[in-house]
Amino acid sequence: MRSPFAVLDRLDERRLGLVLVIPAIVLMLIVAAYPVLSAVWMSLHRYNVKVPQDYAFIGFSNYARILASRTWWTAMETTVGFAVLSVTCEFFLGLVMALVMNRALGKATGAVRVAVLVPWATITVVTALAWKWIFTPTFTFGALNWVMGLFAEESCVLCGRWTSILAMVFADTWKTAPFIALLLLAGLQSIDGEMYEAADVDGASKWTQFTRITVPALKPAILVALLFRSLDSLRMFDLAYVMTNGANDTKTTSMLSYDYLIRRLDMGVGSAMSVLVFVTVLIVAFIFVRVLGAAPEGADKVKKPKRARRSAELESVTDAMGRAQIA
Amino acid sequence: MGRDSEAGQGDMRRSRIRVAACASVLLVAGLVAAGCGGSADDANAGGVPTLGFMTWRDQTGLDEKNFRMCEKQGGGKYRIASVPMGPSVDQAREQLTRRLAAGDSSIDMINLDVVWTAEFADANWIIDLSKRVEPIKDQYVGAALDSTYYKKKYWAIPVGTNAALLYYRSDLVKQAPKTWEEMAADIKTVHETTPDINGFVFQGASYEGGSVDATEFLLGAGAKILDPSGKHVQVADGDGAEYAFGWLHDLMKDGGAPKVVTTFMEEDSRLAFQKGDAVFMRNWPYAWALMNQDKASKVKGKFDIAPLPGFDGRSQASVLGGQNYGIAATSKHPDLAWEAMMCLSSAPVQRIKAVKKGEMPTLKALYTDGSLDKDIPFLDVLAKGLETGVNRPTTPYYNDATIVIYQAYNDVLNGRLSPKDAVKQMQHKLQAAVDGKAEI
Numbered sequence: 001m002r003s004p005f006a007v008l009d010r011l012d013e014r015r016l017g018l019v020l021v022i023p024a025i026v027l028m029l030i031v032a033a034y035p036v037l038s039a040v041w042m043s044l045h046r047y048n049v050k051v052p053q054d055y056a057f058i059g060f061s062n063y064a065r066i067l068a069s070r071t072w073w074t075a076m077e078t079t080v081g082f083a084v085l086s087v088t089c090e091f092f093l094g095l096v097m098a099l100v101m102n103r104a105l106g107k108a109t110g111a112v113r114v115a116v117l118v119p120w121a122t123i124t125v126v127t128a129l130a131w132k133w134i135f136t137p138t139f140t141f142g143a144l145n146w147v148m149g150l151f152a153e154e155s156c157v158l159c160g161r162w163t164s165i166l167a168m169v170f171a172d173t174w175k176t177a178p179f180i181a182l183l184l185l186a187g188l189q190s191i192d193g194e195m196y197e198a199a200d201v202d203g204a205s206k207w208t209q210f211t212r213i214t215v216p217a218l219k220p221a222i223l224v225a226l227l228f229r230s231l232d233s234l235r236m237f238d239l240a241y242v243m244t245n246g247a248n249d250t251k252t253t254s255m256l257s258y259d260y261l262i263r264r265l266d267m268g269v270g271s272a273m274s275v276l277v278f279v280t281v282l283i284v285a286f287i288f289v290r291v292l293g294a295a296p297e298g299a300d301k302v303k304k305p306k307r308a309r310r311s312a313e314l315e316s317v318t319d320a321m322g323r324a325q326i327a
Numbered sequence: 328m329g330r331d332s333e334a335g336q337g338d339m340r341r342s343r344i345r346v347a348a349c350a351s352v353l354l355v356a357g358l359v360a361a362g363c364g365g366s367a368d369d370a371n372a373g374g375v376p377t378l379g380f381m382t383w384r385d386q387t388g389l390d391e392k393n394f395r396m397c398e399k400q401g402g403g404k405y406r407i408a409s410v411p412m413g414p415s416v417d418q419a420r421e422q423l424t425r426r427l428a429a430g431d432s433s434i435d436m437i438n439l440d441v442v443w444t445a446e447f448a449d450a451n452w453i454i455d456l457s458k459r460v461e462p463i464k465d466q467y468v469g470a471a472l473d474s475t476y477y478k479k480k481y482w483a484i485p486v487g488t489n490a491a492l493l494y495y496r497s498d499l500v501k502q503a504p505k506t507w508e509e510m511a512a513d514i515k516t517v518h519e520t521t522p523d524i525n526g527f528v529f530q531g532a533s534y535e536g537g538s539v540d541a542t543e544f545l546l547g548a549g550a551k552i553l554d555p556s557g558k559h560v561q562v563a564d565g566d567g568a569e570y571a572f573g574w575l576h577d578l579m580k581d582g583g584a585p586k587v588v589t590t591f592m593e594e595d596s597r598l599a600f601q602k603g604d605a606v607f608m609r610n611w612p613y614a615w616a617l618m619n620q621d622k623a624s625k626v627k628g629k630f631d632i633a634p635l636p637g638f639d640g641r642s643q644a645s646v647l648g649g650q651n652y653g654i655a656a657t658s659k660h661p662d663l664a665w666e667a668m669m670c671l672s673s674a675p676v677q678r679i680k681a682v683k684k685g686e687m688p689t690l691k692a693l694y695t696d697g698s699l700d701k702d703i704p705f706l707d708v709l710a711k712g713l714e715t716g717v718n719r720p721t722t723p724y725y726n727d728a729t730i731v732i733y734q735a736y737n738d739v740l741n742g743r744l745s746p747k748d749a750v751k752q753m754q755h756k757l758q759a760a761v762d763g764k765a766e767i
Contacts, residue, residue, distance in 0.1 A: 049428040050450040069767040136590060156586040159741060247533035247590070247737055256767075262421050264726060265428055269767065 036278070043272035049265040062272035072256065072273075078240075079252040082165055083233040086172040090229055091222075093173060094180025101181065102188040113185075116178040124175065128242035131171040132158065135243075161248040168239045168250075176232075180225045187221030188214070227288045231281050253277050376660050377406045378667055381423055382438035384411035389683055397670035405663045416440055416535045420726070427452040427655065435658040436668055439483055439651045441474035442535075442719050442729075445557075448482045449723035453653040457481045459665055470716040471689040475651050477721060483651035486672040487686035490645040490712030491543065492615075492632045492705070494600060494608040499524075503633030507547070507574060510607055510636060514583045517606050526583040528596040529609040531740045536592050537733035539646045540609060542719055544571040544736075546644035547637045552732075553720040558761060563754035570638065572739045572746035579740055589740045601626055609635065611648060612709060613685035634711050647716040650686070687713075727760035 008016060043063070046056045066072050101112060119127070135157040157167050191214065199209045215222075237254040244250045251259075254277055261270030382390065394407040410433075412419040420443065426434060427450070437453065447453045460481035464472055471485035493510075495503055499517050504510040514526035530536040545552065550567030553560060562568045578584050591599070593610060600608040601618045603625040608614070615632060618624045637643025652668045654661050670676070677688040682702045687709060693699055694710050703709070722728055735753045738744040744752065759766050 050424075050446075066767055071767050136587060136595075156590070158590050159586050244590075245532070245534055248741060248743065260767075262425070263417070264765075265424060 039271045039274050039278075042267050043275050045268050047267045049267060058268070062268050063276070066269065066272055066276065071251075072253070074249050075251045075253045075256045078161075078165060078250055079234060079236065079254075081162075082168055082172075082236060082252065083230060085165070086169045086176075086233050087226060087229045089169060089173040090177045090180050091226060093177040094225070095184055097177060097181035098184035098188055101185050109185075113182060116181060118178075119175045120179045122175070124238040125242055127171060127175055128239045131167065131174075132243045135167050158244055159248070161250060164244050164248055164250045168236075168243060171239055171243070172233065172236070176229060180229065183225040183228075184218060184221050187218045191217045223288065223292055226292070227285060230284055230288070234281050234284060235277060253280070375403065375406055376663060377408050378435040378658075378660060378664055379410055379433040380407050380436045380438070380667075381410045381412055381426070381434050381655075382436075383419065384413045385409075387683060389680065393671055393676050396676075397667055400670055401663075401666060405660065405667060407667060410434065412438075424452075427657075430657055432657040432659065434655045435660055435664040437653045437655055438486075439653050441471075441488075441647060441649045441651060442725050444475055444482050444651065444653075445477045445721050445723045446725055447653065448477050448480070452656055453482050454656050454658075454661060455480045455482060456484065456654065456665075460484060466691060467689050468691055468694075468713055470647055470713060470718065471649060474647065474649065474718045475653075483653035484668060484672055485649065485651050485689035486668075486677065487680065488647055488649035488689050488713065488716075489611050489687055490647055490709060490716050491539075491609055491611055491635050492708065492712065493635050494610060494614065494618075494630055494632050496606050496626065496629055497631040498629045499606055503631065504607075504636055506636050506639040507544075508639045511574075511578060511581075511583050514606055515581075518582075524603075525585045525599065525605040527578065527607040527609075528584065528588055528591060528599045528605040530593060530596060531584075531588040531591050531737065532595075533733050533737040534592060535729055535733070537736055538719065538729040539648065541732050541736035542646045542717075543609075543635065543644050544575060546646075546717060547571065547635075547642055548574070549638070549641040552757070553722060553761065557720070557722045560754055560757040560761060562757060563750055567641065568750045568753070569746050570641070572736075572749050574638070575736075575739055576742070576746050579742065589737060600630075603629075611685070612687060612703075612705070615705060616685060632705050632708055634708055634715075643715055645712040645716050647713070647718055649689070722761050724761050724763055724765065727765035728757055731756040731760055731765075 008019065011019060044057060044059060046054065046058050046061075048054065097116070101109060101116075157163050195213050195217075196209055199213060204212070235254050236252050237258065240246060240250055240252050240255055241258075246255055253273065257270050257273035257277060259270075260266045260273060264270070380394075385391070390409065394409065398406055412422045420440070423437065427447070437447075439447065439453070448455075456475075457480045460475070464481070467485050468488060471488040472481075475481050475483040475485055493503060499521065500513050504513055510527065517524065518526070530540045542552065545562070545568050548567040548571035549565060550571060551561040551564060579586070579588075585599075585605075588596075593614075596605075596608050596610055597614045597617065599605050600610075600614075601621060601624045618630065619627055635643065635645045652672060654664045654668070658664055672689075674688075674690055674693060677686075677690055678693060678698060680686045681688050681693070681699055688694070688699075694706060699706055719725070720728060731753060735744065735749045735756075739746055739749045756766060
């Protein structure tokens with residue numbers, strides 16, 4: 001009897017490769033493309049699950065309603081404010097941590113790497129709850145009392161808008177600075193030590209070495225770290241949900257879409273909000289790869305055709321991602 | 328290279344391809360199956376119908392005991408399997424509505440919060456129980472029964488009710504205040520000798536509990552929220568709402584309540600009060616037992632309770648909390664569900680729940696037959712609260728309405744909105760909400 005796979009034997013390598021990835025592509029379409037497209041489709045409708053009979057195509061009305069509302073722009077302000085502040089803090093703190101780990105630790109790095117990842121590996125809801133308690137000194141939970149001493153009994157960090165946002169930035173930095181540090185550490189360790197030796201011979205100062213060797217060589221890792229964190233923080237939900245539940249205009253855009261999708265079961269408006277969050281994230285990702293993801297120094301001199309340069313950028317990004325995974 | 332070895336490599340390539348192809352197909356099939364699996368209907372295992380009961384997660388184990396007891400009483404006609412929800416009211420509602428909107432047929436009985444009746448009835452998620460409730464309705468406390476009534480029909484039976492109490496430090500204050508104004512004055516007096524203690528703690532956070540407190544203050548000052556038809560907002564009529572918000576504003580400004588109260592839910596208030604950090608607290612009856620038993624409690628024997636005050640010369644209101652049991656529209660066994668519900672809300676069950684969990688009974692008889700007097704010494708105070716008890720606004724858009732209420736209230740407490748602006752904003756946004764056009 002002929003095997004059902006016999007037909008594969010007649011294909012050449014390239015076609016065969018394509019055939020073999022078809023199941024994976026189908027899977028990707030099911031789990032990634034379908035939900036996105038269906039959200040876009042739903043966002044063009046008036047559709048509340050509570051009243052399923054009232055379902056109608058209404059074009060971009062949901063978007064118009066959202067973009068005209070003050071609530072949406074307040075949430076956007078909160079989200080972007082949080083993202084900018086948290087990514088900045090995390091990046092610089094992470095960079096310092098990476099530099100220290102690279103220089104000072106030698107053989108202990110393995111153990112330190114694991115230790116440093118503990119905050120990052122803790123579930124965000126758990127850390128958010130812990131920080132909420134710490135920032136609210138009136139709570140008494142035995143073990144945390146000594147930490148609470150750090151904050152004045154009368155202060156109320158989570159009572160105001162920007163103090164709440166800063167508290168979230170603080171919690172987020174605590175959690176993810178180590179992650180950035182590890183990404184950057186992987187980058188640092190791949191820099192050839194001979195470059196520094198050569199620079200020493202040439203009499204370059206440490207600062208010059210840092211700006212001329214370390215930073216350019218680290219660029220792909222920096223790009224990946226910033227990209228990951230920016231996208232993550234623009235979708236931030238859990239910290240705000242747990243720490244303030246959106247009080248004092250601290251709702252993020254993700255929380256707002258959650259409100260509509262889950263609490264009000266309004267699939268139309270909720271989906272439109274999700275699509276807007278998606279588009280925001282997409283724009284930021286595009287800016288990162290396009291504007292910041294310029295080719296390494298020296299590469300511009302050899303005027304490579306645009307396509308080749310782009311693929312070189314992508315290569316360096318994927319390279320750094322791979323290294324981050326290994327790390 | 329000889330032909331043999333080429334042929335051998337070809338074979339190897341072929342078998343590798345087959346393995347790879349099989350593996351990738353199996354992987355996808357496996358993932359799809361995993362995603363769709365587990366939907367087998369095991370509700371009828373053993374021939375005895377299992378009644379799915381969506382109710383609060385219960386850590387005491389008391390609910391499970393009651394289920395088993397009722398199964399036995401039903402002669403093995405049905406089994407009860409609880410589907411836990413919670414922990415907060417808002418989360419429970421989300422978990423429930425998601426299932427009901429998707430038409431989950433494994434749910435037969437639902438533990439409904441008192442404010443969900445209109446929304447769930449309007450969405451056709453629960454069935455009309457008027458015929459079954461009508462003959463027995465006189466057994467129930469009036470205000471509790473009212474919470475099951477919508478569009479001239481009864482949609483559930485009341486099984487637990489709750490009215491808030493004013494807790495006060497009897498070692499610092501001689502007599503419980505009758506009005507909120509008196510309470511504010513008492514705080515000032517206490518502060519003269521004990522400046523470090525906080526005055527009044529309550530629920531000021533931006534969540535459902537905030538709406539409950541807000542409604543009490545508003546109605547207590549004589550304001551109305553909705554007209555009886557549930558279609559017209561009346562918050563801005565008269566000066567009640569502005570008076571209540573004005574009083575709250577002054578209380579915060581004068582240091583009568585700590586700033587952090589704007590983040591407080593029930594448990595936060597209780598912890599502050601039991602730490603000895605506050606003179607007055609608005610809370611539900613559950614706190615009474617905890618503060619008398621909890622090892623960490625510093626106020627054992629130093630506090631007392633009173634009915635919730637009102638505003639001087641205006642009004643008084645306790646907003647009722649509580650639970651009703653309803654039957655899901657998708658239930659295949661409504662008769663058995665009713666039977667189980669009657670058992671789970673019978674006098675013995677209500678009595679033990681009152682003692683063990685602080686869920687107050689809805690059966691009138693239990694307030695007068697003396698069987699609870701020993702375990703719940705404040706029963707008469709509570710009964711008084713229930714007499715003047717009011718329900719939160721009845722509207723299918725309650726979920727939109729409550730967000731408007733607790734945000735305005737929280738903004739007043741935080742000083743982000745003046746009382747006047749808050750009332751104006753509430754009137755406007757609430758009207759949009761009950762019109763079904765809640766602003767984004």
